[in-house]
Amino acid sequence: MIVEFEKAGLAYGGEPETLSDISMQLREGEFRFLTGPSGAGKTSLLKMIYLAHRPTRGKFSLFGEDAMNAQREALPALRRRIGVVFQEFRLLDHLTAFDNVALPMKVAGINQNQYREDVSELLNWVGLGHRMEAKPPTLSGGEKQRVALARALVSKPDLILADEPTGNVDPAMSERIMKLFVELNKLGAAVIVATHDLHLVQSLGKPVLRISDGRLTRSSSLGGQA
């Protein structure tokens, strides 16, 4: 099991719960879309999965480990198995595109000689081979998105999370990015993509988790090819 929640809740500070009674499972090789209106809790759910926040109640396991009660020292190893495409990219402006993509490798203590070719290949693969030395402030929204995508994928994660990954790119690029996630899923990665774009969701025909007012309402497929 990659992700498992059982009646999990999340509250920030002493506020009312942002997420309540979340129960879901994501197995190896599964793909889920996560949809719902703005403010429904999509990003909060993803944050719980990538361990930015831990649930304040319930049960939560990640890669078969009890992430709810895991020691702080155990979290980095779990996070390294997750590739996240953040909604706001969260690239480091003082680093080049190359160094941003290489970040997960650096923090894992891997020598540059070992990852240099991989990072270059990945940047070429997302069509940014010519922008390796560019820093994020000089990149367009779409280019930043692809750098963020490359960073999420460089460590060959077991779980890929994407928060509105098509929010800053044109429809054609949106479709290509979504197909990429499907291809990575076929290669074995579990994937959760949070999106507003119901057209894309329908076109890919993958199972959908719906969230509304902080609660998962149902899991379904919106038609199309399975």
Place this chain on the structure above:
Amino acid sequence: MTGPDPTEAPPIEDGMHDGPPPKRTLMTRMRAEPLLPEAGAGGAPLTAVIAVISFLAVLAMAAVLIINTAASEWTSTLRSEITVQIKGVDADEIAMRTDAAMRVLESTEGVVEASLISQSEAAALLEPWLGQGNAAAFLNVPAIIEVKVAPALRNDLDLLRNRLAAAAPGAALDDHASWHDRLATAARSGQALAFAVFLIVMGAACAISVFAARAGLAANREIVSVLHLVGATDDFIAAEVQRRFFILGLRGAVVGLMAALLALGLAALAMRAGVGADSFLPQFTLGGWLILWLLAVPAVTCFVTALTARLTVLRALQEQY
């Protein structure tokens, strides 16, 4: 890193760029961009403060070393010399007793040299109190013999004291013990004070590092958050901060060291040029062990700065994330 290789999937191409991508140049490949930007860790102001701290630390350590050297010289001189003072009812008796005392000294094993201070020299020593010529006129000035002794004899003067008393009644042997003790106490106090100043300055280095590390962490909150989310450990982030502070500390410490060496060099020149050529104050030169010890001060400053920053960041990360 057990998931699929993304490049096995079809590539994303935006169709806007043809031709091979530019290679990373050797320079860009070799350059290790710090993960925490320079501006966030205090930069120039922190370097300047560390320079001042290092300057003061080097001066404090120099004071410790110079006082130590001077005290050793003073006490060594005092320990290797004794004084025999011979009194009598008149000059003839003093002269007779002096001859007897000199014979005892010359026949004593461990006496390296015995020098009789002349009456005129002894009288001159009293002139500041009695006025010129008055000592010889109104006083029966005792004879004084300066004796250089070997350490073995210095440690056991009782036999010599008894022999002198037998041969020259009225002879008093002064081993300078009270002076030695007072000088040693004064030197220890001076050294302790200088070392306390050094510790206070190092404390200031710690305090400024704590402040700057916390400020840097706050300024780089987003970066630290991203590093955590891509799998960085607290140790990794703390090591980045430590590296940054070590570099800043090194820059500041070297500047402070240079300024302190310049100041000490000028002080040494001034003393040698006459301020204290015959002074009781210690003479010193910049060289040898003194320089080596002083070079260690910036290294300690760097170490303290970097280690404090690391520990501060580790604690802050535990508190905040």
